[in-house]
Every structure is written in C-alpha cells, then in structure tokens.
Amino acid sequence: MTQEVSLTDVLKAKKNVYRYLRPTPLYNYPALDAATGLNLWVKHENHQPVGAFKVRGGVNLMASLAEAERRAGVVAASTGNHGQSVAYAARLFGVPAVIFVPEGANPAKVEAMKRPGARVVAQGADFDAARIAAERYAEKTGLRIHPLRERALAHRRRRNLRP
Numbered sequence: 712m713t714q715e716v717s718l719t720d721v722l723k724a725k726k727n728v729y730r731y732l733r734p735t736p737l738y739n740y741p742a743l744d745a746a747t748g749l750n751l752w753v754k755h756e757n758h759q760p761v762g763a764f765k766v767r768g769g770v771n772l773m774a775s776l777a778e779a780e781r782r783a784g785v786v787a788a789s790t791g792n793h794g795q796s797v798a799y800a801a802r803l804f805g806v807p808a809v810i811f812v813p814e815g816a817n818p819a820k821v822e823a824m825k826r827p828g829a830r831v832v833a834q835g836a837d838f839d840a841a842r843i844a845a846e847r848y849a850e851k852t853g854l855r856i857h858p859l860r861e862r863a864l865a866h867r868r869r870r871n872l873r874p
Contacts, residue, residue, distance in 0.1 A: 723775075724767070724771040727770065727771045727774035727775065728767045728770050728771050728774075730774070731770050731774070731803060732759065732760070732766065732767060732770060733758075735754055735755050735756050735758050735759060735764075736754075736755045736758060737752050737753070737754050737755070738752065738753050738755065739751065739752050739753075740753065760799055761792065761795040761796055761799050761823065762792075762795075763792040763795065763796070765792045765793050765795070765796040766795070766796045766799055766800065767796075768793075768796055769793075769796030769797045769798075769799060769800030769801075770796075770799075770800045770803065772785075772797075772800065773785075773800040773801060773803065773804040773806055774804070776804070776806070780855065781804055781805065781806045782806075783807075783852075783853065783854055784801075784806055784807030784808060784809065784854050785797060785801060785806055785807075785808050785809075785854055785855055786808070786809045786810070786811070786845050786848050786849045786852070786854040786855070787808070787809075787810050787811070787845060788810070788811045788812070788838065788841045788842035788844070788845035788846075789810055789811075789812060789824070789838075789841075790812060790813060790816055790817070790820070790838050790841075791816070791817060791820035791823075792820075794810040794812060794820065794824040794829070794831070795820065795823045795824055797810060797824075797829065798810060798823075798824045798825075798826070798827040798828065798829035799827050801827065801828070801829060802827035802828050802829075807830075808828070808829040808830070809829065809830045809831075809832060809845075809848065809854070810824050810829050810830070810831050810832070810845075811831075811832050811833075811834050811841040811842070811844045811845035811848065812824070812831055812832070812833055812834075812841055813833065813834070813835055813836060813837050813838055813840060813841045814833045814834065814835060814836060815833075815836075816833065821833075832844070832848075
C-alpha cells in the first residue's frame, strides 16, 4: 500500500537527489507567452541523464537503500522512463537491477534500460502482466521495488493504481 509522503521525506529526497543530479533549467520564452497570452515557464527535464524527471525517484531510492539491499539488487516493472530511472540510478550506486517490461515494449526504451547495465525481462502482453511478473520475482528473490508502493520513489502511475 502506498504510504503518505511527509515533509521530512521530501527534504531528505532533495538532499539525496541534488547530491547526484543538477536542478533542471527553467526558461521563459517570450514568443510562447505571446502565442498563448500567458506567462509560461518551461522546465527542461530533457536535461536529466535519462531525459525525464523520473530519474530523481530512482536516485532517491538507491540513495535510501541499506548496503545489504544495494548488494542484493532491485527489481522493477516499467514501460519506459521509470525503468530508465532505475537502471541509471542502479549503475550510479553499483546496484544490480532487473526490469520487467511488457513483450513488445518500445525497443528504444528497452535499450535505454539495458545500456546502463540493467537486465531487462520481457514478460506479458501489457504493463500489468509485467508488473505481476516483477512482483513474483521480487517475492521469490527478496529484492525490492514496486513503483506504486515505494516511498522513496514518491510517484504514482496515472493508470493501474491499486490500493
């Protein structure tokens, strides 16, 4: 079950994350303001190592693991950015990572998970099937993570939310 995230959790995550990642730039573009009639600021998450904000969750999680958990490794299910986040952060901290993806997952995303050294396992027709396979693998091996239940990741998928 997902736990509430406290202000203490957020401040600890900020410390963990910015030890390893730079803040992303935030820019205002007058032409965009003129086109929309708004005062817009664009946060360039593409400047992150995996091109997405989710890398912060992966880095915070790996920084939060006990040494024994780091040695054992982690498991995750993903269709893309979350898996890249886990793979990047796992490499950064020297943690073995296994990422379950649906069969037929985007090949570029799968390659981006493999590149940092994660083992990628294609299982099932959709995210739910890959997630279930990851949960079974985690139970069998004693590894952790699950993106819906992991406080250190502090994000929820918009679909497939389960209590």
